Amino acid sequence: MHEEDPAQDSATNELSVVTKLTDLIDQSTSHHNCLVRFYEDFCGYLKDDDDSLFSSPNTSPKSSASNPLIVESPMTSPMTPLSPRKHSSNQLLKRKRNHLTSFVDFCLSKKVLSVEFIIDLAKQFHSEISVKDNRYLLKSFKESFTGKDSTLLISQIIKAETIVESNNGFGLSQSDEIRLFSQCFCQILLNYKFIFHMTHKKQFKDSNNSFYGLCKNLKQAESDFRNDYSAKIQTPSTPTSKLEANSSHSNSFRKSISLALSLNLKKVHESKEVKEAEESEDEYDEHELPIGYIRSARASTSSSSSSPIVDNLTPPNKSHSFNINRKSRRNTLMLNQLIIPKLNFNNLMNHESEINSAKSTVVEISEPFEIQFSVLNRNENPIPNSKDSDEELFESPRRFSFAKKTPSADLPSTSRRSSLSEFLRDTYMREQFKTFSKDEYSQENIIFYEEVLKFLNSIFLSEEEQRALALKLYQLFIPSTSVYQLNLPSKLLAKFKDEFDTDFDNVANVVLLYKEALTEIEHVMKDTYTRFKMGKEYQKYKLRMLNEDDGFTTSRY
Amino acid sequence: MGNIVVSPHDKEGQHHMMATPTSNNPNGGSAATAKNKSEITVLLLGAGESGKSTLFKQVQFFHGVGITHDQERIELIEIVRLNVLENAKNLVAATQHLNIPIEQPENRETAKLIINSLNTNDLEDPSWSKRLYSLWKDAGIQKAYENREKFQLYDSTEYLFENLDRICSDKYVPTVVDVIRTRTKTIGITDMKFDVGDGKQLRLVDVGGQRNERRKWIHFFNTVDAVVFLTSLSEFDLNLYEDNGYWRVKESLRVFNEVVNNALFYKVPFVLLFNKRDLFEKKIATKSFSKYFSGFNEAEEKNPVACIEYMTKLFLNEITEHPLDTVSVKTLSAIDHDNSKQVFEEVKQFIMTQQHRE
Secondary structure, eight states, X not given: OTTHHHXXXXXXXXXXXXXXXXXXXXXXXXXXXXXXXXXXXXXXXXXXXXXXXXXXXXXXXXXXXXXXXXXXXXXXXXXXXXXXXXOOOHHHHHHHHHHHHHHHHHHHHHTOSOHXXXXXXXXXXXXXXXXXXXXXXXXXXXXXXXXXXXXXXXHHHTTHHHHOOSOSSSSOOHHHHHHHHHHHXXXXXXXXXXXXXXXXXXXXXXXXXXXXXXXXXXXXXXXXXXXXXXXXXXXXXXXXXXXHHHHHHHHHHHHHHHHHXXXXXXXXXXXXHHHHHHHHHXXXXXXXXXXHHHHHHHHHHHHHHHOHHHHTTSHHHHHHHHHHHHHHHHHHHHHHHHHTTTSTTOOOOOHHHHHHXXXXXXXXXXXXXXXXXXHHHHHHTTOHHXXXXXXXXXXXXXXXXXXXXXXGGGSOOOSSSHHHHHHHTSHHHHHHHHHHHHHTTOHHHHHHHXXXXXXXXXXXXXXXXXXXXXXXHHHHHSSTTSTTOOOOOXXXXXXXXXXXXXXXXXXXXXXXXXXXXHHHHHXXXXXXXXXXXXXXXXXXXXXXXXXXXXXXXXOOO | OOOOOOSSOOOOOOOOOOOOEEEOOTTTTOTTSOOOTTEEEEEEEOSTTXXXXXXXXXXXXXXXXXXXXXXXXXXXXXXXXXXXXXXXXHHHHHHHHTTOOOOSHHHHHHHHHHHHTOOGGGGGXXXXXXXXXXXXXXXXXXXXXXXXXGSOOOTTHHHHHHTHXXXXXXXXXXXXXHHHHOOOOOOSEEEEEEEOSTTOEEEEEEEOOSHHHHTTGGGGXXXXXXXXXXXXXXXXXXXXXSSTTSBHHHHHHHHHHHHHTOGGGTTSOEEEEEEOHHHHHHHHHHSOSTTTOTTSOGGGTTOHHHHHHHHHHHHHTTOSSSOGGGEEEEEOOTTOHHHHHHHHHHHHHHHHHHXXXX
């Protein structure tokens, strides 16, 4: 009890400092969801950062000192004995700060935040900040404010303490986390020239010694920002739909980030993390789905690391929120595909209506899709990792490169398909593999693989369209008279035949059959793949992979 | 080894041969390349699971192309373990299909895991050796195994389960026998070349045997110098992988008929290999051979030689166009290293002498 008191005191002190000032601004309520999402990414990013810190090959003594698990010692603060997850280690904080810039860039490219929000934020910032003349190291900065001030102000504007949840386990106290989080927004303001650095540095620093000025022409900066930011976004112009489109974008990205990150987690955090995750899972509110998602995904994946046997028995219990998210992820994924009119089977009229229609389907998932999703989900439960990689096969290049950045390559090759499907995600290597297969007279398999993935990823088609496509595929690959007859077992062929006799009446069933066939063909392709591995092209590929792991980027050709 | 020889050109000439495989990469010599006089192309044909790739692997092994690279070994570990899992899955699925319950509750748990989640990496854990073995020994599974003609199962099942303690270990290194025993469905067409002396090269072409794969054989038909047709002796009670309900022997006969009577092969030496003799001898000890062949004398059905003789007649009856003196018939047990080496030498001699005669 003796130790508990100072801990509580300091916590309440921190809170009271912040809460005193929160009534000032009411701006954040409308963008609360936006912020929550951003915060999730933020958490995920910091976690990820931890991982890279653990796994970085050149762990100097210095960086190992900043390792939160090692620093865990009584010297930090009186809080540590009670809550071992909070480390007020300065070095850790510093390290996180250094990574913030890249995180901000990364987030901006993902457009989690809406334009309106950032502009509002900037305006408020401009009106609230107190500007004065500062002196530091014999230099004077006229009409400036410090980094520390601005961080504090931002944290008040966005009511950071309502969003930031402590106990996230990256070894920072809540106040530190709030500062760090607010710093992200300062960095954004700096990036878009709402504020400028007195000595023209690019990185925002949360300190008393770095000084910033307000931009002279707020209107100009605003319009610049609008152009700059919305050029990337490509959304229809009404602000509400912008917001929605943004959130749906962020949805899909967030899913993949958090999934990949949480998967990555498991290597390091092990069983301790499991406990933590489960504890915190008990704490959170049911209705806050986004955060819940991260938690539950983390819990299930990290438990899978500790006991692979349990893994596939648990999903049915835990998968409730998981499945819903996965569903919406699929939907938003389609949105990506529809924007890029690469898939030949959407005859939608123009850009805007495409997005609108796609968006409407995101919001209301109609009945037949439900069935399909549940069917698909059930089927992919044993092999969730590889399914993810499959989905990424035909997405936009931007997203593809992003997927490379996340540590999804680190996933252990658990399923029998994963190494091959991982390999086939590489467009260039897929082409090489196709050429090789052609020489071996087995190109029908890789062609089927590509076509069926396209088919399975395009479930936004109407039932009729789906049926037509399924028929087309059937005629191309299944009967003995087809051009690319596949090597399938008789059971599956009989099932196909039965479905065909009913003119593919039950499309959901047919989709399931194609999935089965896909698994089978992937298995079949292993024969070709084994021989392909002996070839020159594969050696080059492997070398490239190795180099990328080391942080070098070599040209693909 | 009890070979029935139709051709008189079968000598035990132990020709010395340099074992230098030149290419395992089909990119190096696709079918389109101009026919080289010094190159003898030998096609390995036959229906699915007749042992073409097994013989191919054997030839690869006794021509010095063993497992050399560590990477290759790792690949092979994966393949062997995948075979184990597939066998286990097929058996468990069969118990459901045939309505034979797995008796021990803990084995039922194991079966559930196998169907749902187990992957090849898990087999590194030695505890799986015991669990899988006890599953294998379960009365239900054994009963399903006895009825294996009713579903699709690899021939190597028993061997793999008996060697689980080796396979389920993190130190496992596949032996040559393991590799020979594993089954991978061959897709497309692959080839391998090696020197056979006299400045000549032998190019052995392996193909897939299922119906869809057979359509690809035609690409090689006009460059061929010899055909080795394999058929499995032990398939007399089995149905096709790609068409359940279609008798394998019937399919083999049909394919043999199509190939041997093909006009392109009139002048080409032809070898008919009856493979899986070992399995066959085991099988007829417990199963009735005459049940499947109405014309066969029931009293002789436990005598493998008589059975093989009957099968030989059956196949040779299919030959309507091909000159009989260029057809050689042998039996083979492709998983047996010495036997397949000997038989392949004989086949090679036969082909070479036929070539000389031309």
